[in-house]
Amino acid sequence: MKQKPHVYIIATGGTIAGQAASPSATVGYKAGELTVGQLIASVPGLDQLADLSGEQLCNIDSKDMQESIWLQLARRVNEIAARSDVDGIVITHGTDTMEETAYFLQLAMQTEKPVALTGAMRPASAISADGPMNLWQAVKTAADENAKGRGVLVVMNGQIDAAKNVVKTNANTLQTFRSVNSGPEGVIVGEKIFWQRKNYFFEEKNFPAVRENKIAQAPENFSLKQNSDSLNKNFSSKNLCDIANKNFCLATKYFFSTENISCLPDVKIIYGYVGGDDQLFFNAALQNGAKGIVYAACGNGSVPEKLEDVLKKAASSGVPVVIASRCSEGIVVLSNEVKENLHCIGSGTLNPQKAKILLQLALTKTNDVNEIKKIFEDEWNHVPLCGMLQKKITAEY
Ligand code: SIN
Numbered sequence: 001m002k003q004k005p006h007v008y009i010i011a012t013g014g015t016i017a018g019q020a021a022s023p024s025a026t027v028g029y030k031a032g033e034l035t036v037g038q039l040i041a042s043v044p045g046l047d048q049l050a051d052l053s054g055e056q057l058c059n060i061d062s063k064d065m066q067e068s069i070w071l072q073l074a075r076r077v078n079e080i081a082a083r084s085d086v087d088g089i090v091i092t093h094g095t096d097t098m099e100e101t102a103y104f105l106q107l108a109m110q111t112e113k114p115v116a117l118t119g120a121m122r123p124a125s126a127i128s129a130d131g132p133m134n135l136w137q138a139v140k141t142a143a144d145e146n147a148k149g150r151g152v153l154v155v156m157n158g159q160i161d162a163a164k165n166v167v168k169t170n171a172n173t174l175q176t177f178r179s180v181n182s183g184p185e186g187v188i189v190g191e192k193i194f195w196q197r198k199n200y201f202f203e204e205k206n207f208p209a210v211r212e213n214k215i216a217q218a219p220e221n222f223s224l225k226q227n228s229d230s231l232n233k234n235f236s237s238k239n240l241c242d243i244a245n246k247n248f249c250l251a252t253k254y255f256f257s258t259e260n261i262s263c264l265p266d267v268k269i270i271y272g273y274v275g276g277d278d279q280l281f282f283n284a285a286l287q288n289g290a291k292g293i294v295y296a297a298c299g300n301g302s303v304p305e306k307l308e309d310v311l312k313k314a315a316s317s318g319v320p321v322v323i324a325s326r327c328s329e330g331i332v333v334l335s336n337e338v339k340e341n342l343h344c345i346g347s348g349t350l351n352p353q354k355a356k357i358l359l360q361l362a363l364t365k366t367n368d369v370n371e372i373k374k375i376f377e378d379e380w381n382h383v384p385l386c387g388m389l390q391k392k393i394t395a396e397y
Pocket of ligand 1: 013014015016031060061062063093094095096097119120121
């Protein structure tokens, strides 16, 4: 008889572990009160899905998440994932910064094993608390063979989203996480997962050289018709060959090891708005030694004229500036003039908070603006494709 998969749960706090004074209170409660053992015990039948073990990494409201905890978490995830007796990992987390932690881990983690983050919008003490079902669905996902190689996933309210695309879109409702610029990886209905996107991890057999960790050519006859995702139908097999030649990086090209890093480089986000003191904030960031800046611009990354001088100053100081957008969806592709004269980098599909993370990790490896530009381009170029080949194909930058 096949043994159950072993899912390891790392608890970090959040509303899923929150307690309020009354069962109807969904605001004004304290996040991060229950322990990992109490969370597991609160879900009937969880142990039928998988053998479970776990640890409490911290017990905080995720508004208080810190980069030092991310570094610790990435190390633990890499360590636990390397264990032969662990098949998948679940991380319980507050929803407020879950998309940031998920994306950081996506870039700092090196495993093909499923890693699923989950949380709750209602505290554990609430009538119809959503935490127990979310935890059940996250364990179900982490125990699923077909979740392998899809990278870090966020599992909330019956939906499975990829770390790179997922965004918290509503401050209050249970259905708050959405994959912007794309659809979810999968949905969970009843006790079954319906994967919406093809998993390229299992396409390795089509690309023998990948197994040897070499850059591979996609075979002539590889057909994207196999793929049910409509976005992918826009890609011809020629496109796929091009992508294959870029190391098969279908969702995230690079893995950034954080093993020997004690803190992340200082990158500031500056928010653009009518009447804003953008120059003041740019100057303050530069004077305070920021290593990079993300500008949350309006629209498709329009740079206001008033910023020209400070952007030139940033360029001459060798401080990369990534232009992202305040809009919740879309892609920031900069004009050649902004790219070349002002040395700015377009964030692609990354929102400001995710662009900050990629810029921080890129800066741990290089200060060369052109190299960082390439990292961003590689990252968003692959957005329309789904699934991913992790571990064996993800290049360490
Ligand atoms: C938090 O992010 O820790 C509090 C809010 C939540 O989990 O929904």
